[in-house]
Amino acid sequence: MIQYALRRFVSLVVSLIVASIVIFAVVEVIPGDPAAFMLGVNAQEDTLNALREQMGLNDPLPVRYFNWVTGMLSGDFGNSWTYKAPVAEMIADRIWVSLPLAIYALILSTLIAFPAGIYAASRRGKPGDIAVMGATQLGVAIPNFWFAMILVLIFAINLRWFSAGGFPGWENPFDALKSLTLPAIALALPQAAILARVMRSSLLDMLGEDFIRTARAKGLTRRQALWRHAVRNALIPVLTIIGLQFSFLLAGGIIIEQVFFLPGLGRLIFQSISARDLIVVESVVMLLVFVVILVNFAVDLAYAVVDPRLRSRV
Amino acid sequence: MSLLEIKNLNLSIYRTPILRDVSLSVDPGQIVAITGESGSGKSLTALSVMGLTPQGTQMTGKVLLDGKDILQTSEPELCKMRGQDVGMVFQEPMTALNPVQTIGAQVAETIRMHQKTGKRAALAQAEEMFRKVGLEIPSSRYPHELSGGQRQRVVIAMAVALRPKLLIADEPTTALDVTTQARILTLLKTLVQEFQMGLLMITHDLAVVSDIADQIVVMQEGQVVEQGQTQHLLQHMSHPYTKALFAASGHQVDLPQTPVQKPLLRVSGVCRDYPIGRTSVFGARKSFRALHEVSFDLGRGERVGLVGESGCGKSTLTRAILGLEDVQEGSIALDGQPVFAGKRPNLDVRRQMQVVFQDPYSSFNPRHRVGRLITEPFHLLQAPPEGIARQQVIEQALTDVGLHPTDAGKFIHEFSGGQRQRIAIARALIIKPELVVFDEAVSALDVSVRAQVLDLLAELCRKRPFTYLFISHDLSVVRSVTDRVLVMKEGRIVEQGPTESVFTNPQHSYTQALISAAPRLPELA
Secondary structure, eight states: OHHHHHHHHHHHHHHHHHHHHHHHIIIIITTSOHHHHHHOTTOOHHHHHHHHHHHTTTSOHHHHHHHHHHHHHTTOOOBOTTTOSBHHHHHHHHHHHHHHHHHHHHHHHHHHHHHHHHHHHHTTTSHHHHHHHHHHHHHHHSOHHHHHHHHIIIIIIISOSSOSSOOOOTTSHHHHHHHHHHHHHHHHHHHHHHHHHHHHHHHHHHHTSHHHHHHHHTTOOHHHHIIIIIHHHHHHHHHHHHHHHHHHHHHTTHHHHHHTTOOOHHHHHHHHHHTTOHHHHHHHHHHHHHHHHHHHHHHHHHHHHHOHHHHHOO | OOSEEEEEEEEEETTEEEEEEEEEEEOTTOEEEEEOOTTSSHHHHHHHHHTOOOTTEEEEEEEEETTEEGGGSOHHHHHHHBTTTEEEEOSOTTTSSOTTSOHHHHHHHHHHHHSOOOHHHHHHHHHHHHHHTTOOSOTTOOGGGSOHHHHHHHHHHHHHTTOOSEEEEESTTTTSOHHHHHHHHHHHHHHHHHHTOEEEEEOSOHHHHHHHOSEEEEEETTEEEEEEEHHHHHHSOOSHHHHHHHHHHTOOOOOOOOOOOSEEEEEEEEEEEEEEOOSSTTSOOEEEEEEEEEEEEEETTOEEEEEOOTTSSHHHHHHHHTTSSOOSEEEEEETTEESEETTEEOHHHHTTEEEEOSOTTTSSOTTSBHHHHHTGGGGGSSSOOOHHHHHHHHHHHHHHTTOOGGGGGSBGGGSOHHHHHHHHHHHHHTTOOSEEEEESTTTTSOHHHHHHHHHHHHHHHHHSOOEEEEEOSOHHHHHHHOSEEEEEETTEEEEEEEHHHHHHSOOSHHHHHHHHHSOOOOOOO
8 A cells, every 4th residue: 555655656746747847848948038928029128138037037947947946845936027926925815715615616516426426326217317317417518607607696696695706715714615605516516417427327337247246145235235335336437537626626717716706726827827927827837737636646545545456556 | 845946937028038937946955057058047047046137027936945935025025035045156256246345344244234243243254154165365355366266265155154045156167267166166065065055056067067966957048948866867868958968068079180290380488477566666677477488389280279277378378379479588480480570570470370269259340241350361461352352262261161151241240159259260261371279269159059169170170281279278178179288387388298198198297187177077878
């Protein structure tokens, strides 16, 4: 198990290094002069020089890469050109919106998807299954921003249970969670639909396996065989999807953040891209990549917890 | 009163009748074997006793277990009965266990389902049962850490944990090697005696049946055609199907003698290593040697058998001979030309070799017609026949293997297993290769079909000199269709020689063990 975890960890570090090189190359090397790109065509020569100096563009490439990486490792992400503020602080503010939102949405989607998937699988071909599958079909088809607007219409404008947007900060955790609830639901439902379908089909595969027949021959009821033997085996593909979804929820909440006017990472990226603030873009993208790789690492470890065959594979 | 009594059981699935008027009985301490070819309804008969028939099944008649009719029993009652009164062992030990639970937990589950026992007590009981079935490994192991034979012992332990009155075993040894099979059969016999259980065993292998059963039930197309005491039935079988079945099982092929000429295939000092993962993160990669200095010659016109148990390196050797993988040491040459030239297979040699695989169902693309399937090897030729010549070659190839030329226009699903294997042989022979490798080519076939395919081989040998390497775990088949035999164990050839002398007078202890473990058909009157 430790061997396995170590190997996954080595692969995590390698992925991070490769990702950082790719991001660095795309942002700072390939398009030519980032300073000129950021300032546009009418830039003054002295402003350009000042920006070049600030970005360290006059240094050789390896030095720039090294400075960028060591800076990030020590928590210094540089200063935003447009906001004139440290990027680290900007990210820190936003991540406390985006990360809880993503986790919230993930928990919701799992809480919806697992029971729905298991229920549908246990009633394959019966009305219950067909109803759940129909609902997930809809969930997959409906865009989440549209869904978000419907939620706002019903729960914020008509019922006035939630506010229509904005984020009050974490001083009052209840209010903060409340303001994240509608966005989390809007993000979670389409994901839950996908997850439920994966859970169902994975379970159905498992229910056809020989060891389910063995379990039934031992005297387990259909339901017991499903819960004790099929569910854990069915988790592996489901974990894969959960890992992928988390990455999506973290970075892909951009539209939902717009709809609910949340100061999250998605908005930050969107604004910095519009403002051509490459310093911010570079750091935020690297951070997202880091989180995604970290989540994949966690999923890999979860595989090993679920499946003993992976633990012993050396 | 019998322990199990099936009376006039009729079974249909979605109105398609499967079983007709099946009647049989099992007494305590008695072993009853149901035998017959695939599709005869053996397995469904067994599942009906468990109450585990597939959806859409309708049954009439009576299935009395200890006087209680299973067909009239409710599902919750059946759940209480399964595992407690009836245990079941399945064919495929590799997939019959849950991969994510320890073997101890899985056996303990049977106990805890039916008795109010604590986790620890149940586990202790499970461990006791492991000793009983001859399994001496910790109960904290997972199924993937066990061999096929060990897994089957776990499945048996699970089935007999509560000492059920009746044990049902569906092809319990079919997926196992002969030596393992012999040990599992002995175990089943001992358990039946010790627990005074009834054993209803399903197997297609008549040698196993004659060896173990007290009573034989022969089924064909959902009906019992004959049943009786083993000795009596073997001496006085009356139904033509029973006779045909036994005749086909012991079928001897009339193999023509052909003069063996100079060596065609020469395998010398071949070693094959497979890399296995590192054992520590920064350690060196290790490798597993699957073939140890394997050397042998195959003469033109010679028919050589290769036998050995699973994992002995048969398949690795086949792949090396076919040039699908390179070897680490030694050389393989056909007619003096290496099969592997540089980094890729030598196409000149590949043209001279063809292979017939085990599974007649998955070795064909289902979307192509037979005419296209059997001409697949043409891509090895520089100038494959075209137009009318191509048609003639296809017709000839199909006729040679006993099929009709018009079969070229059909799809593969329109053929039975035996016919598919004929098509596979036609595909191998269509470019007139020097050497054909049969890799367990008849292992998946029913006995009667197997006999026909083996006869086909003999017939092909009569038409022209035919050199082949026949790989099989089935000793009786190898004995009947080969001139010479190689015995492999753990990547080494431990014995080789003329087939008859190896079988009648084996020298190596492993060959002796293999031959004595193989169940034999009794001499029939």
